[in-house]
Amino acid sequence: MKSFTQAAKAATVTLIAGAAAITFATGAAHAAETATVEVLSIVEHPALDAIRDGVRDELKAAGYDAAKNLKWEYQSAQGNTGTAAQIARKFVGDNPSAIVAIATPSAQAVVAATKTVPVVYSGVTDPVAAQLVKTWAPSGTNVTGVSDKLPLDKQIALIKRVVPNAKNVGMVYNPGEANSVVVVKQLKSLLAQQGLTLKEAAAPRTVDIGPAAKSLIGKVDVIYTNTDNNVVSAYEALVKVANDAKIPLVAADTDSVKRGAVAALGIDYSDLGHQTGKVVVRILKGEKAGAIASETSNKLQLYVNPAAAQKQGVKLSDDLLKDATTVVK
Template sequence: MRRVSVVMALFVLALFALAGCSQETKQESVQQKTEQASPDKKVKVGVTQIVEHPALDSIRKGIIDQLADEGFKDGQTMQLEYLNAQNDMNNVMTIAQQLAADKKDIIIPITTPSAQAVAQQAKGIPVVFSAVTDPVAAKIVRALDKPGKYITGTSDVSPMDKQVQLVKEFVPSLTKLGVIYNTGEVNAEVQVGMIEKAAQALGVKVEKAGVSNSNEVKQRAESIVGKVDAILIPVDNTVVSSFEALLTVAKASKIPVFASDSDTVKRGAVATYGIDYYKLGRQTGVMAARVLKGEKPDTMPVETLKDVQLVMNEAAVKDFGLSVPDKLKAEASVSK
């Protein structure tokens, strides 16, 4: 009898143990369902650009505004980290390493140098770049239609043939065109090649003035005084960030300056056939949102902003003693 009683007691204890396990399993299941039902964690977005100037800042604003419209609002559904390299290539690489180490859900580099660094460091992290003039030449993507497994973005390539023709319209006597650019940036080198080809077709010689940093811009502008009839600035972050220094030299020497972006025209260049950099940022933001929502970058070809607009600065036209050609008056958007 005692043996039966012991067996019964062990059986009862086993039942209680099973009941406890069952209860714990139910509690774990409830906990898992609760966790699954909780709001999603904020997506981690890293944005970096090589330097601050109006065109690049407009891109960044467009990206952030578009992401917010797509449901990714900073501080609510998105944790945004913005880092600026202050035009220092050492900083560019350090920032890329930092963003990659932080395991961002997506990294959005603005400009070619930032995109090159991020592409090297962010292995396995989706990347959507912006304002990369020629991403193939810069070896950021393999091809525009099939960019790469984790990377795509937008290009800010400018129609240099139209830019050179525009300078010729304002300066009919143009025979020598000065171009100041960063010799260390692939995108600048590509644009200079396009300018030379377009200038040659018009019988215009190009006087190149290369710089390696923004501190050299004023000096190199002074070096071409008396040698050129006008200056054209490509989409070059080093030169654009020091535009005021260049403009001081140009005004003193009465050498009209033309740009490749509308923001630099607002700052004192005569005119450009430029893209709207805020719109380019918006377009980049759309692509970034698609990636955050599950699309793969390798299915998204590199995009460009097709529309260019003639923008003129009336004050600059007067400062340089120019007049607006009749054929351009109706076409231009005027910045005073």
Template sequence: MKKKMLLSVVMSALLVTAAGCGNAKDTSGSGGTSDKGGDTEKKSYKIAISQIVEHPSLDAIREGFLAALKDAGISEADNNLRVDTNNAQGDQANNISIAQKMAADNNDLILAIATPSAQAIVKQEKETPILFAGVTDPLNAKLVSNLEKPGGNVSGVADMNPKAVTDLMGFIAENFPNVKKLGLVLNTGESNAVLMASKAEEALKPHGITLVKAAVTNTSEIKQATESLVGRVDALYITLDNIVVSGADTIIQVANAKHIPFFSSDRDTVEKGAFATVGFKYYDHGYQAGKMAVEVLKDGKNLGDMEVKMQEKLDLILNLKAAKAQGITVTDAMKEKVQDKDNDIIE
């Protein structure tokens, strides 16, 4: 009996020792959880993603971000990544709740897609690295106070190059001499949208073109706002406005039905049916953010020491099918302005 009891105690001790050699939080400074065995070490990571609303541009950011991680050997398929994806569906109360939940969780990194998501997370979380993407003006949104060295736990990729706005307004003025009033459907509650509207207005003034605004607060108001501009403006335009972009189909329908040229600030809306933009692929934008995440997770870099990046490669993007639907004659001069004609002239 004593021998059996002694054997039982020994076995219990061995089990406790074995359990203690399982997963342990990595304290090496490069983040993640370590699974150690012999001389090998495999790290796993937990990332939370907050996205304000679902639309093609923001979805493409998420896809590009995860692709960059996968290319660096970090993915759910590799069994070394857990992703907690959250979508606020355009509701600010949901957005705040998501931020509070993420702040309470133990994440290695948080990706905030779009300005409202980033603002909510930054208010709640002061330690976990916060990477933003799809943010137009990080300074105006008070996400960072310095673009070159943000400090703290926040940095990311800005999705607006002011040159894109100026170039698009110049393209409209040069190629559409009949446009004297440009209609803008605008969510005045979104700071990045208001900022871009101001830059567009400034760029249009030298050309004698007036920006006429129709305000909305949610997607259900977009149709009425767009229709209110019909007969009052010569063309339509939208900024990188998350609420408005998510309801762009409605604007496309009105533009096609009334043969009004429709210009957007993002490539995805042009692919859906707007006529033109000066921009880039949001998948590439997300991939750029993902590469920053890899530097934090694998190399142990401090996100606050990493400069906020900006999209430098811009091109004019034209949708020829949309042009036909909106009564636009696409000239050779317009096409000549497109650098990558194989990819940025959409048939």
């Protein structure tokens, strides 16, 4: 009887353990099936699109496939902050596993809409200045993300390599975008330390970019563009003015070089998307957004465009061409 009782107990334990394992596996499978990631971008342009695609590819590599176990939704606010706020509220109402907010205005809209749904920002230059997080350390809230912040001293060094005798640097930007305002302030101070002057031209809407650039003709030796979303989304308008007026364009966005800038020292936004995707995967697997510190990327790439340089009246040095990661043909 004793051996039978022990055997029965052993069988019971085995059955319970097996049932628990089945329950856990079913729960894990169910979690994977119901994972929902919603993505909001302030506007569509190559850099931000590359972030979106990088996130999606990284999720797929981690086993979250939109065709099988992932609900994926993407929306663009088409450059309108009011639309971004509406989409953010809609996404929060869906109660997804995570919301990815691409670019500062999108991130600000989503963070304002929820204190509970995990938010992962991406393509935000200064998340602290944008009031998304208080510091770069783990926030303790529902927000984390990946910044595209660039060292401005290296941007100035590139400007001087493209136009060695530059004295006046122009910048077209949207004064309503927090990151651009921060860059203007910091750039002005850093340029002054090197005997250069920053000339600003505000372009709050995409239709203002061409006129803003024209206002700099005769006042600047070079125009620098950061990752301002208004400017990048309508970069061709800026390129036309630069070509016509023979003013070299130096960018922070490498994709802008393909579109007509002379040079850029910036981040590969597809890599930034993959980096963002890894953060999202950590959240889908159970980590709290507030326990994950905000990140940056230190993988800078130098793009140059000799044809654009010729159109804009400068010749790139052999050393600059040699140092380039990519020479756009």
